Amino acid sequence: MSEAQNHLYLVDGSSYIFRAYHRLPPLTNRHGVPAGAVYGYTAMLWKLADGLNKADGPTHMAVILDASEETHRNKMYDQYKANRPPPPEDLVPQFPLIRTATRAFSIPCIEENGLEADDIIACYTYAAVRAGWKVTIVSSDKDLMQLVDDGNVDMLDTMNDRRIGVTEVHEKFGVGPEKVGDVLALMGDSVDNVPGVPGVGPKTATQLIQQYGDLETVLASTDEITKPKLKQNLIEHAEMARLSRRLVELVCDSPLPEPLEELTLKGIPPEPLREFLEDMGFKSLLNRVGKEPGASSGGARPIDVMASQSAPKPLEKEKITVDRTQYECVISDEALDRWIAEARHKGYVAIDTETDALDNMAARLVGVSLATEPNKACYVPIGHVGGDLLSDAPRQLPTDLVLGKLKGLLEDPAVLKIAHNLKYDWVMLQRSGIDVAPYDDTLVMSFDLDAGRSNHGLDELAQAHFDHECIAFKSVCGVGAKQISFDKVPLGAATEYAAEDADICLRLWLRLKPRLAEEGSTRVYQMVDRPLVATVGKMERRGIKVDREYLAKLSGTFATEIAALEQRVYEAAGGPFTIGSPQQLGAVLYDRMGLSGGRKGKSGQYSTDVNELERLAGEGVQAARLVLDWRQLTKLKSTYTDALQSQINRDTQRVHTSYSLSGAQTGRLASTEPNLQNIPIRTEIGRQIRDAFVAEPGHQLMSADYSQIELRLAAHMADVPQLKEAFSKGADIHAMTAEELFGVVDRDTRGKAKTVNFAILYGISSWGLAGRLGVPKEEGKAIIDRYFTRFPGIRAYIDETLAFVREHGFTRTLFGRKTHFPNIRAPNPNFRAGAERAAINAPIQGTSADLIKRAMNRMDDALADAGLSDVKMLLQVHDELVFEVPQGKEEAAAAVVREVMAKAAEPALKLDVPLDVEVGWGSNWGEAH
DNA sequence: CCTATCACG
DNA sequence: GACGTACGTGATAGGA
Numbered sequence: 001m002s003e004a005q006n007h008l009y010l011v012d013g014s015s016y017i018f019r020a021y022h023r024l025p026p027l028t029n030r031h032g033v034p035a036g037a038v039y040g041y042t043a044m045l046w047k048l049a050d051g052l053n054k055a056d057g058p059t060h061m062a063v064i065l066d067a068s069e070e071t072h073r074n075k076m077y078d079q080y081k082a083n084r085p086p087p088p089e090d091l092v093p094q095f096p097l098i099r100t101a102t103r104a105f106s107i108p109c110i111e112e113n114g115l116e117a118d119d120i121i122a123c124y125t126y127a128a129v130r131a132g133w134k135v136t137i138v139s140s141d142k143d144l145m146q147l148v149d150d151g152n153v154d155m156l157d158t159m160n161d162r163r164i165g166v167t168e169v170h171e172k173f174g175v176g177p178e179k180v181g182d183v184l185a186l187m188g189d190s191v192d193n194v195p196g197v198p199g200v201g202p203k204t205a206t207q208l209i210q211q212y213g214d215l216e217t218v219l220a221s222t223d224e225i226t227k228p229k230l231k232q233n234l235i236e237h238a239e240m241a242r243l244s245r246r247l248v249e250l251v252c253d254s255p256l257p258e259p260l261e262e263l264t265l266k267g268i269p270p271e272p273l274r275e276f277l278e279d280m281g282f283k284s285l286l287n288r289v290g291k292e293p294g295a296s297s298g299g300a301r302p303i304d305v306m307a308s309q310s311a312p313k314p315l316e317k318e319k320i321t322v323d324r325t326q327y328e329c330v331i332s333d334e335a336l337d338r339w340i341a342e343a344r345h346k347g348y349v350a351i352d353t354e355t356d357a358l359d360n361m362a363a364r365l366v367g368v369s370l371a372t373e374p375n376k377a378c379y380v381p382i383g384h385v386g387g388d389l390l391s392d393a394p395r396q397l398p399t400d401l402v403l404g405k406l407k408g409l410l411e412d413p414a415v416l417k418i419a420h421n422l423k424y425d426w427v428m429l430q431r432s433g434i435d436v437a438p439y440d441d442t443l444v445m446s447f448d449l450d451a452g453r454s455n456h457g458l459d460e461l462a463q464a465h466f467d468h469e470c471i472a473f474k475s476v477c478g479v480g481a482k483q484i485s486f487d488k489v490p491l492g493a494a495t496e497y498a499a500e501d502a503d504i505c506l507r508l509w510l511r512l513k514p515r516l517a518e519e520g521s522t523r524v525y526q527m528v529d530r531p532l533v534a535t536v537g538k539m540e541r542r543g544i545k546v547d548r549e550y551l552a553k554l555s556g557t558f559a560t561e562i563a564a565l566e567q568r569v570y571e572a573a574g575g576p577f578t579i580g581s582p583q584q585l586g587a588v589l590y591d592r593m594g595l596s597g598g599r600k601g602k603s604g605q606y607s608t609d610v611n612e613l614e615r616l617a618g619e620g621v622q623a624a625r626l627v628l629d630w631r632q633l634t635k636l637k638s639t640y641t642d643a644l645q646s647q648i649n650r651d652t653q654r655v656h657t658s659y660s661l662s663g664a665q666t667g668r669l670a671s672t673e674p675n676l677q678n679i680p681i682r683t684e685i686g687r688q689i690r691d692a693f694v695a696e697p698g699h700q701l702m703s704a705d706y707s708q709i710e711l712r713l714a715a716h717m718a719d720v721p722q723l724k725e726a727f728s729k730g731a732d733i734h735a736m737t738a739e740e741l742f743g744v745v746d747r748d749t750r751g752k753a754k755t756v757n758f759a760i761l762y763g764i765s766s767w768g769l770a771g772r773l774g775v776p777k778e779e780g781k782a783i784i785d786r787y788f789t790r791f792p793g794i795r796a797y798i799d800e801t802l803a804f805v806r807e808h809g810f811t812r813t814l815f816g817r818k819t820h821f822p823n824i825r826a827p828n829p830n831f832r833a834g835a836e837r838a839a840i841n842a843p844i845q846g847t848s849a850d851l852i853k854r855a856m857n858r859m860d861d862a863l864a865d866a867g868l869s870d871v872k873m874l875l876q877v878h879d880e881l882v883f884e885v886p887q888g889k890e891e892a893a894a895a896v897v898r899e900v901m902a903k904a905a906e907p908a909l910k911l912d913v914p915l916d917v918e919v920g921w922g923s924n925w926g927e928a929h
Numbered sequence: 930c931c932t933a934t935c936a937c938g
Numbered sequence: 939g940a941c942g943t944a945c946g947t948g949a950t951a952g953g954a
Contacts, residue, residue, distance in 0.1 A: 581952055582933055601933085609934060635935060639949055664946055668938085675948045678937035686936075710938090710945095762944035771943045829941065841945040845938090849946095878938045878946090 008128045008263060009048055009058035009156075010121045012139030013098055013109070014066040017041055019140075019159060021091045038097045039282055042104075044158045046285065048138065049105055052265050058136070060128075060263040063102045064120045065111040065414070072114065073247050080247060081192050087413075090526050092438040095414050096347025097280075104276035106269050112257050118143050120257070122250035125153055127260060143184065143192075143248055145169045148177040174206035182215040185245035194244045197237045199229060215245050320374065320466045320507060327499035328378040329491050331396050339370055339378050340409045346372045348416040349409070350506035351436075353425040354498050356383065356485040359673070360427045361541070361649050361656040365399075366487040367494065368406060371502035374510075379495040380406075383487050394491050407434045416440060420458045420505045423661065426537040441533050442505055445512040447662035448525045452810070452820035456662045462504045465511055470504060471497045524817045527908075528850055529661065531857045536659045536669070536876075538860070543654030544676070544693055544874045544882070547924075548645055551692045555641040558633050565630040572623035579630055582608045588623075595621060636680065640689045647674045659876070666842050667817045667849040669876060677877045681929070690926035698887050702921040703928035704897045705880035708733060709848045710761050712913040717814065717843065718797035719912075722790070727913040733757070740790045741783060756787055760794060761844055763837025798840055805839040813846035814909055815854075851915070852879065855904040862900045868893055882925065894919040 020040030051057030073080045087095075102109040112120055121137055125147050128135045137144050140157040147153050148169050155164035162168075166176060173183050186205035188196020200208075212218045219238045225231040234241070270289045277286040330336050343349035350371040355363035364383055371377035381396040382403070410417055410429065419425050422441040429436055446456040454464060462468040476489050476497045486494065516522045570576045573593065577584045586606030590598035595616060598606045606612075608627075616624035647655050655674065663670025671677040679693070680686025695701045711733060715723035726736040737753035738745045752773055759769045770780025788795040805811050810820040819842040823835035856876060863871045871893045875882035881901070885893045901917045922928045 578952075580934095580950095583953075603932070605933085607933090631934080635950080638951080639936070643949080660947095663948090666946060668946065670947055671937095672948065675937085678935090678948065680936060682937080689936095705938095759944060762946090765942085765944075767941075768943045833941075838945065845946065848938095880938085 004059070006059045006128075006131075006133040007056065007136065008060040008062075008124065008133050008260070009136045009138055009265075010124055011045070011048065011061070011063045012117055012121060012137065012141060012144070013041070013063040013102070014117050015139055015141050016044065016158075017091070017094065017098055018087070020044070021088065021094070023159065035094060035097065035280060035282075037091060037094045038101055038280065039285075041098060042101045042277075042280075042282060042285060044138075045101065045105055045107070046268070046288075047158070049107065049265060049268055052267055056136075058265050060133070060260065061265045062108045062110050062124065062258070062263045063098075064117045064124075065098065065109060066117045067111040067113045067115065070114075071116055071119075072251075073116070076246060077195075077243055079193050079195070084191070084193070089531060092413065093416055093440070095438075096416055099347055099414065100276060104273045106266065106272065108258055108263055110257050112254070115251060115254060119251035119254065122147055122252040123254050123256060124260070126252045127256055129153065131260060133260075140164070142172070142180070143189075143250065145172070146177050146180045146248075146250060173202075175209050179209050179214065181245060181248050182209045182218075184248040185215050185241050186218070188244060189248070192247070194247050195237075195240045196244050197233050197241050199233045204230065215241060317467050318465060318511060320468060322468055322500065322503065323375045324471075324496045324500060326375045326377075327495050327503070329495040330378045330380040331491075333397065333401070335378075336380060336397060336402065336405055339372075339380075340405060342372050342376075343370060343409055343415055344412065347414065348372075348418060350377075350418040350502045350509065351410070351425065352419060352498060352501045352505060353428050354379075354486045354494065355428060356487045360424050360658075361431075361543070361652070363428065364487070365403075365428060365432060366485075367498060368402070369495075369498040369502040371499065371506040374507050375503060377499035377503040377506075379491075379498040381491055381494060384489070384491060384494065385487050396491075403432055403434065410434050410436045413438060418442065418505060418509045420461075420501070420508070423533045423537050423540070423659075426533060427541055430537065430541060437534075439530075439533065440509060440513070441530060442508045442512060444529045444533065444661055445509070445516060445525060448521045448529055448817070449512060449515055449519060450820065451662070451667070451818060452665045453822050458501060458504060458508075461508055465508065466504075468504070471500055473497070519818075520816060521818060524813075524815055524850070528815060528817070528853050528857070529667075532661060532853050535857050535860070536661065539873055539875065540656055540658060542872050542874055542884075543649065543652055543656035544884070545653070545696055546644060546648055546655045547692050547694050548648060551641045551645050554688060554692070555637055555645075558637040558641060562630060562633050562637065565626055565633065569623055569626045569630060572626055579627060580634065582606075585627065589616070589621075593621075593623070632683070632685065636686055636689065640680065641692075644674060644689075644692065657875070664849075665819050665838075667813065667819070667846040667853075668878060669849070669853075671877075676875055679925070687926055690929070691924045693882075693925035695884050695923060700885050700887055700890055700921045700923060701925050701928045702883040702885045702890060702893060702897070702919065703880055703925065704883070704894070704901060704917055704919045705877075706848070706852070706901065707916040707918050709851070709879050709915065710844050711757055712911075712915065713814075713844050713847050713851075714761060714794075714797075716912045717847070718791070718793040720791045720793040724912050727916075730916070741786050752783070756783060760787070761841060763840035764798075765833075765837070801840055801843060802836055805836075811839050811842045811846075813843050813850050814905075815847065815850040817846050817850055819846060848879065851904040852876065852881070852901070855901045856881065858900050858904075859897070862896050863893070866892065866896045868896060871896075882928070885921065890921050894921070 017037045021037035048058065049061060099109050110120060118141065121144060125135045129152050135153045137147060137155045138158060139155060144155060145164065148155060148164060148166055150166045157164065169177050169180065173180050175183055183205045186197050186200045186208060187202050188194050208218045212221055219234060219241060222231050222234050225234065274289050328335065330339060352369045353365060354367040356366050357363035366383040367379055367381040369377060369379045380402055382399045384396060385393045409415060411434065417436050417439045419439065419441060421443040422439055426436055443456050446454065446461055459470045462470045476493050477484050477486060516525050566579065569579055573588050577588050579585060583605055585608045589595050590606050599612060601607050613624045613628050617628060644655065649656055657671045657676045658673050660670040660672060680689050693701065712727050715727055722736065722740060726733050734750050734754040734757060735745045737757055738749040741753055742749040755772055756769065764784060766781035766784045767777050769784060770777035773780060801811060805821055805824050809824060810818045812818055821835045821839050823831045824839060826832045826835065859873050863869060868889060870886050871889060872884045873881055874884055883893060883897065898917045898919055902915045905911050920928050
C-alpha cells in the first residue's frame with residue numbers, strides 16, 4: 001500500500017463562531033467572558049483534530065479567519081456586506097479567543113488583509129489539489145460550494161455532521177459546483193448584500209442556468225424569455241447581475257500566507273491546550289486531556305443575574321511588582337509595528353491616551369500608551385514639545401503615521417481594547433477619526449462590582465487592589481501656577497507615568513474580569529454599562545447649542561435686579577453686609593435685628609437656608625423675603641447665565657457636558673462641566689435659562705420623559721395592586737393615594753398623598769414625614785401606618801430589602817445592578833439609618849437608571865432603522881432624553897423615541913405597569929416641555 | 930479644603 | 939422613647 005494521500009482540512013473559523021453563537025446557550029467562562037461560542041468552537045476543533053490517523057481524517061489543518069480590513073469587493077461595490085448588523089455585544093469579546101483556542105491546539109491560524117476567509121480557502125484548495133492532496137472545507141457557506149470537486153474537494157458541516165459533495169451541491173442548487181457562481185449571481189445574497197436580479201430567487205436562478213448554461217448566455221438570451229416582468233428585470237439589471245457574478249467569484253491565485261507544508265497536523269500536544277482549557281474553565285473538555293492535580297476548577301455556566309447573592313468577599317490585595325524600567329518609549333517605526341503585532345498576537349491590549357488638557361473636546365492628543373502583559377508596556381509620544389521655548393521638540397514619530405497604524409489596531413475587531421475611563425479616550429480618539437472597538441472599561445467594571453464600597457479612580461484602585469502607589473500626575477506636571485501640560489513633560493518621565501497607567505489598567509482588568517461572573521454582574525456590565533461608554537461618548541461629542549447673546553442679555557437683567565435688591569436688603573437690615581455669607585446673614589438677622597427662632601446647626605452657626613428664610617418672610621420680615629429673591633438671582637446668574645457662556649466650545653460653538661458613568665452609587669449618570677442635569681425649571685424666572693438651549697437652524701429640540709417612573713417601578717417591585725391598576729388605567733396616582741389614605745380627594749389630601757408617595761421612594765420615616773407635612777409626628781405616624789395597611793406590598797418590600805442588605809451588604813436592581821452599603825452595620829445609629837434609607841431607594845432609583853440606559857443604548861440604531869439617522873440624542877436628565885430633530889421629522893422621531901423608551905425593559909423583563917413617555921418639541925428646551 | 934446653599938430628578 | 943428631620947447628584951461662594 002502506498003503512502004496515504006495528504007488530506008487538508010480548512011476550517012472557516014469566522015462563519016463557525018457565528019453559527020455556534022446562535023446555537024449554544026449564553027455561557028460565560030470563569031473570567032466572566034461570554035464564551036459559549038468559543039466553547040462550541042473548541043469542541044468542534046478538537047473533534048476534527050482528533051481525527052488524525054483515522055480514515056479520511058486530516059493530515060494537515062488550518063483555521064482561516066476574516067481579516068478586519070476592507071477587501072477588493074468593497075471597491076467593486078460599496079454596498080457589499082453593508083447591511084450586515086454588527087455582531088452581538090457578547091459575541092465580540094469571543095473573537096480574539098478564537099485565535100487563542102486555535103493556537104492552543106497548535107493549529108495555524110491564517111488571515112490576510114484584503115482577502116476574505118472564503119478567498120484564502122479557495123487559494124489553499126487550488127494549491128492543495130494541484131499538489132495532489134485531498135481537501136475538506138469545514139463550513140456550510142454556500143459561496144464555498146463553488147469549490148466542491150468529487151474525489152478531491154468536499155465540505156463538512158460539523159453542526160450536523162454532513163458531508164457536502166457534488167451530489168449535495170446539485171440538490172441545493174440544481175447545478176454543479178462550476179455553475180453555483182452563476183446561480184448566486186442571479187439570485188443575490190441578502191446576507192452579504194449581493195444584489196442579484198430583483199424578482200429572481202433560487203428557483204428561477206437555477207432554472208435559468210439549467211436552461212442556458214451560464215449567466216452571460218442568460219443575459220444574451222432575454223428575447224426568448226416569455227415572462228414579461230422577468231425579462232424586463234434581466235435586461236434592466238444585467239449590469240447588477242454581472243457585478244454580482246464578480247462579487248461571488250472567489251479569488252484563487254493569491255500567494256499562500258503559509259506554505260502548505262507548514263500546515264502539518266501533529267496531533268494535539270496536551271500542554272498549551274490544558275492551560276487554555278483551564279483558563280477558560282472548560283471543565284468537561286479538560287477532563288479529556290486528563291486534569292492535573294491542583295488545577296483550578298470552575299466550569300462554563302449560564303449567565304446568571306440574580307443567583308449570585310453570596311456576601312461579597314472582602315477585597316483581598318494582590319501583591320504585584322511594578323518594574324517601570326521595562327517600559328519602552330516608542331520612537332521608531334519598527335518598535336511601533338512590534339507593539340501592534342504583539343497586541344494582535346495577544347488578542348487584547350490596554351490603552352491610555354495622554355492629552356494637554358482635561359477637557360477632551362478641547363484637548364490635543366499628546367501620546368498613547370499600550371500594555372500587553374504586566375510590566376510590558378510602552379508609550380508612543382506624538383505631540384510632545386520642548387519643555388521651554390528654547391529647546392526643540394523631542395524626537396518622535398510623525399502623528400499621522402502613528403495614528404494611521406494605531407487606527408488599524410484600535411478598530412481591529414479581533415483585538416479587545418481595555419482602558420480605564422475609556423469614554424475620555426474614546427471621545428479623544430474619535431476626534432482623530434478612530435472608532436475604538438471592541439472594548440472593555442475597567443472603571444465601569446469596578447463600578448458594576450463595587451459601587452458604594454470603593455472609589456473607582458485608577459490610582460485609588462491600584463492602591464486598593466495591589467497596594468501600589470502610581471506615579472502622581474502632580475509629580476510629573478506639578479501643581480498650581482507652575483503646572484505644565486503633559487506635552488511639555490520630558491519623554492522619560494512621560495513614558496514612566498503613561499505606560500504605568502496602561503500597565504495597571506491591564507492588571508486591573510485581569511483581576512476584575514473574572515469577578516463579574518463570580519459576583520453576578522456580567523449582565524449589567526455587558527448589556528447596560530459597557531455599551532453605554534460609546535453611547536454617551538457620542539452624545540458628549542455632539543453637544544448642544546446655546547444662545548450666547550440671549551444668556552448675556554439675561555445676565556445683564558439679573559445684574560440690575562440684584563443691585564437693586566442689594567440696596568433694599570441693606571435698608572431693611574440696617575446697614576451693608578455680605579449677603580452671600582450665611583455667617584454674616586445669620587448674625588444680621590438674629591443678633592443685629594434681634595429676630596427670634598434662630599436655629600443653629602452642628603457648626604454652631606445660625607441656619608439661613610430657604611426653610612428658615614421662608615418662615616421669617618411668613619412672619620413679615622421684609623429682609624428675609626429680599627434675601628431669598630437675591631439668592632435666587634445670584635444663583636441663576638453665577639451658576640447658569642455667566643458660567644454657561646464660558647462653557648461654549650470654541651470649535652463647535654456648542655456646550656459639551658461630560659457624563660460620569662460612575663458618579664452616582666445607584667447607577668445614575670452625573671453631568672459635570674457644566675452640569676446640564678440641574679438647569680432650572682421649577683420657577684418661572686429660572687425657566688428662562690432653559691430657553692437658552694436651542695436647536696440648530698432648521699431643527700427643533702425634542703424632549704421625551706418618563707412619567708412617574710420611580711413610582712411605577714415601586715408599584716411593580718413592591719407589587720401594589722391598587723397602584724399598578726391606577727397606572728394601567730392612566731389614573732391620577734396621587735389622587736388615588738389620597739382616596740386610599742384619607743377617603744377624600746381635595747387639594748390638601750392630594751398634596752399630602754404626593755408627599756407620602758415620594759417619602760416611600762426615599763426610605764420613609766414617620767418623623768421625617770411629619771416634619772415635611774407640617775403635622776404632629778403622631779399624625780405622620782398614623783399616615784404611614786395607614787399607608788402600609790392599604791399597601792401591604794410596600795411594607796414587605798421595605799422589610800425584604802432591609803433584610804437582604806443587612807445580610808449581604810448590597811442591594812440589586814431588577815437588572816442586577818449592585819449597590820453596596822457598608823454603613824448598614826455601622827455602630828453609629830445615624831449612619832445606619834442613613835444607609836437603610838438609601839438602600840430602600842437604591843433598587844428603585846437604580847432600576848430607573850438601568851431602564852433609561854437601555855433605551856439610550858438602543859436609540860441610535862432604532863432611529864437609523866426608521867431612516868432617522870439625522871435625529872441626534874444630545875442630553876440625559878435621569879428620566880428625560882433631549883434630541884435635536886430636523887424640522888418636519890418631529891412626529892416620526894417622537895414615535896421611535898416613545899417606542900424605545902416605553903419598551904426599555906424588554907425583552908429581559910415584563911413590567912406589571914406601563915411606562916408612559918411624554919414627548920414635546922420646540923425651538924428651545926423650554927418650549928420642548 | 931470644608932461648609933452652606935440651592936439647582937435638578 | 940429616641941433618633942434627626944427623605945434619596946441621588948454638582949457648582950458656587952464664603953471663610954478658614
